[in-house]
Amino acid sequence: MTGNDKVRILAIESSCDETAAAVVVNGREVLSNVISTQIPIHTLYGGVVPEIASRKHIERVNQVVREALKEADVTLDDIDAIGVTYGPGLVGALLVGLSEAKAIAWAKGIPLVGVHHIEGHICANYIEDTQLEPPFMCLVVSGGHTHLVNVSDYGKYEILGRTRDDAAGEAFDKVARAIGLGYPGGPKVEQKAKEGDPHAIKFPVAKVDDGVYDFSFSGLKSAVLNYINGAEMKGEEINEADIAASFQQAVIDALVGNAMNAIDEYKVTKFAIAGGVASNKTLSEAMKAACEAKGVKFYHPSPILCTDNAAMIGAAAYYEYINGRRDGWDLNAIPNLVLGER
């Protein structure tokens, strides 16, 4: 440590299409949070192209790290540990941030702490509300993940439910493409939905029989596509805004429904959301209302902490760090890393 009780962590995140670095103090105070997004280039392809993402990461990673240090007004000599996402995510993309983080840690003799990407999303809530402490329940919804998680303590996670097929954000992307909104689907569908009627079309959300809190969104996505095809065959005009609003409502109903059942069963008093889809206002408002109706305190990160960023990785790394986690120079990227496993 640097002579006082502050632990400064440099965090690096490159699991998908954002190259990001941040400096975080004691897991709660963000000194810098630099994000270099690749969305414009991937928009040309209607989604993230892994090889292009990996190439962009290598072009940007040093600048992003330098900027994070500069903005935080620190040098590497002030850093106590380096936190880095090592999974899950796109393997080629992960390897860039991971190799960079390992090399910096090795060259400077700083401890290395590998972080699970979803753990990072959950920990974004520690930054947003510095008083939040476990236990609480968290719903992580993003382009790659849909997890309902019980957080019993710092670094202790029990997955109650997850998607069986598409992630919620993935369904948003696919529906956005189908109604001609383009990439990224989340914000575009949300925007379009504002003009539409959420109850105009009844899209079914599949119930998963054997996994009480699991989700399934591929059926919903198919229902939307079938609806569009059906209308086209009949020569009927479709109302994109109604489709967007009704689809979004179906996703929200599924997410809120499962969350409320889990809250009842586990009798939690605090509930948080996290991940890119958590920046969807309609979702967070619906979840907030449902939680408050049960007397459950609701937490959600600001949009900048919802989408992929490194500050959240710094928060997660801090709690792993004080729990004694140190990774070796052989730490590898694990594209399908399971939350709570190493």
Place this chain on the structure above:
Amino acid sequence: MKILGIESSGLVASVAVLEEGIIQGEFTTNFKKTHSQTLLPMLDILKDTLELDLDTVDAIAVAAGPGSFTGLRIGSATAKGVALAMDKPIIAVPTLEAMACNFYGSDKLICPIMDARRNQVFTGLYRFENDDLDIVMDQCPLDINELLDKINQLLGDGESAETDLGQIKEVVFLGDGVNVQRQTIEDNCKVKYSFAPAHLAYQSASSLCVRAVTYYNEGKAINSDDFRPEYLRVSQAERERTKKLAAEGGN
């Protein structure tokens, strides 16, 4: 001058330290583990063994491509991270030039080949002239048969008027592409040829460092921020998009 070399463009992972004409240490593996698991532990062992103070290194040399996309990025990010941490420049060494340096001083035409799939190889043609590496054909992706045609033409009967390869009568092949293309070479190479022996057949960080010295002395060390590998091939998505746009433009 002291150079730390990092080579992970192919199956081999290799690291070395060169100081004032001496390879102080080199650690090379060609094993099933991924470079992500081997490269930094190897650097760590090398550093400990040599009691290396990274502050005393003048530049980080790295195999800059072509090669396995993932391998290149692991080596590149490692080099960039070390360079950023220690405030050192990077020397980007073309992979195939470094490989050609395995055959320093040879009187043969040197042809490193790396498997590039789809019956292509990443290759280049090199020779040594007055102790200097001379690039006869710069590194590029090429169909193996086109490469062999080119070699046959260059070395066959001295009929080729466009290049003067002097006394060179023989070509030596090296690189992991040899294992894939051996039969094609044996069938279609019409001039005298040989395959590199095991200790010269693959990428090595010491050869990389030797080539890096030339670049360094030519003032070609660069800021680590600006370094990116040369893949010599666009991604599949870009290729398909270009094709699609061209087709649409043609309609």
